[in-house]
Each structure stands twice: as C-alpha cells, then as structure tokens.
Amino acid sequence: MKKIKFVAAAAAAFALAAFVLVGCSSGASSSSAASASASGDSASASAASSEASASASESASASATPAAGTEFIVGFDSEYPPYGYVGDDGQYTGVDLDLAKEVCTRNGWEFKAEPIDWDAKDALIDAGTITCIWNGFTVTDERKATYDFTDPYMYNAQVLVVRADSDIASLEDCADKHVMTQTDSAGLDALSDEALADVVSKFAGGAPETLGDYNNIMMQLESGAVDAVVCDLSIAARQMAAKPDVFKQVQTLSDEEYAVGFKKGNTQMVDAVNATLKEMTADGTVEKILKNYEDQAVSMENWLIK
DSSP: OHHHHHHHHHHHHHHHHHHHHHHHHHHHHHHHHHHHHHHHHHHHHHHHHHHHHHHHHHHHHHHOOOOTTOEEEEEEOTEETTTEEEOTTSSEEOHHHHHHHHHHHHHTOEEEEEEOOGGGHHHHHHHTSSSEEOSSOBOOHHHHTTEEEOOOOEEEEEEEEEETTOOOOSGGGOTTOOEEEETTSHHHHHHTOGGGHHHHTTSGGGSOEEESOHHHHHHHHHHTSSSEEEEEHHHHHHHHHHOTTTEEEEEEEEEEEEOOEEETTOHHHHHHHHHHHHHHHHTTHHHHHHHTTGGGTOSGGGBOOO
8 A cells, every 4th residue: 555655656746847847848948939039029120220220321411411611612604794704893793603602601611703614614513623503504404414403593585686776676587697696505505496497597607606705795796797696684684784775685585594503413512502592582682682783684573482
C-alpha cells in the first residue's frame, strides 16, 4: 500500500514538473516573440520618422528664402528707358531697377545693377554671371525653356511707330519700306509671327532690320534712314512724349507680359521675389515707384499683380 502511494506520489510530482517546464518554455517563447515584434515596430517607426524628416528637410530647402547678404545681380539693357537706363545724374535708374532695389532691401540682399549686351543675356544667366534679367523682359514659350519666370508683373504691347509726317498706317503699308526693331527682342518675335510672314517678306530687303538698342533705332527713324520701327509701348510713349512732332504710333501688333527671368531651377529666388512684389503692391510701394515714370506710359493700370 505504501509502495502504491509512493508510486502515485512520484507520478504526480513528475507531472507537475513537466507542467512547470512546459509553462516556462511557453512563457519564454511568448516573451521572445513579443520582444521581436516590439523591435520590428520600433524599426518601422524609426524608418518612417527618418523618411518624414528627410521629406520635410527637402521641402524646407526647396522653399527657403535666400539668406540675407546674398548677392543679387540684375542684368539689364542700360539703354532701355523707362525700365533701365542712365539718368541725368549719370546713375543707373528705371522702373525695374527701382523695383529690384526695394525687393533686395526687404530681403537683406546685396543689390547690384549690371549693364549687359542684350545678345549675351542667355550665356550670362547660364554661367551665373548675373542672377536675373529684370528689364522689361517679355515672357515667351521659347524663353520658358531657358528661364524660370516670376509671376508676370507688367502689361506691355509691341507697336508700330513712324515719323509724324509719314503716311504709313499699318504694317501692310510697309511694302518696300525699311522696318527696324531690336535684336533678339519681343518686337522681332512679333514680326516673326507666321500670320505676318507675307507682309514682312515685302519689306525692303525681305526682312526687318535690327540694331542692339532702341536709342539708336529711334535715331535711325528720326533721320529717315528707316521708315518704321516696332518697339515696346513704353518706348514709343517715351519717345512721343519727348518729341511729339517727330514720332507717332499707328498700330498695336501684339500684347505681352513682363516678368523677372532667373536661371532654370532657381525656384527659391522666384518664390521670394513673387512674395515680396505682392507685399510691395499691397502696401502701396509699387504705386509710389510707378508714379515716378507715369509720363512714360507706366502706371498701375498696366500693373498685373493684385
């Protein structure tokens, strides 16, 4: 009887030990699995955090305003009044230079006016010699391939100007006449329109003549060396205001818009200038600047930023 009781007790003890071992093993496995799961979740969270941080960093970098002290070199034609020219005091002045100076002041940038050969502007912007073209620069599809533009800020038009005593009333009257415009200009683009191909082919020489600056071009018209000039509305207005008995405007050929052109990819500057011009419009600064040139067909009526 004692033997049976002993055997039964031993069996019970053995079963209990087995149960404890199995329980411990199961607990260890569960703990290990839980630890692994927690580790995986932590790694995933860390990766997600890193990705979010990188994305935020890239976004901030793309939209960051250029730092104070950044050099801002404006490329411009120094014989292109009223947007950029040499004033009576011998200093560079003009609508666009005044706007650019104020933008630089508000952003803490170092302003520099750099007169350029208009034909070389693409090479200069590509080389980084200048920061932008801010000089009555017309937005075109062709230029959009090379430049990043700000929002258009000024309305303009290409117009036909002749001598006051001329009987020319439109381009159609320019058969066998000498017609001139600026090299690589919006005026030349207007005359290159396919819709005008037949009319232009009848010009003297079968094509428009070109020179590098409008001061010389208007001198050519005044002297009678050419019969008509295609130029910006503002150029025509300034010349007619100065010499009302010499020039007259007879036709509008095309409407266009001015914007500031930066090297392709310089979106930080584009965004910063856009924001600053909006501020200047809202607080009345733009209107004050334009009033200085209202005798040259520049006014808030032509200002496009609202």
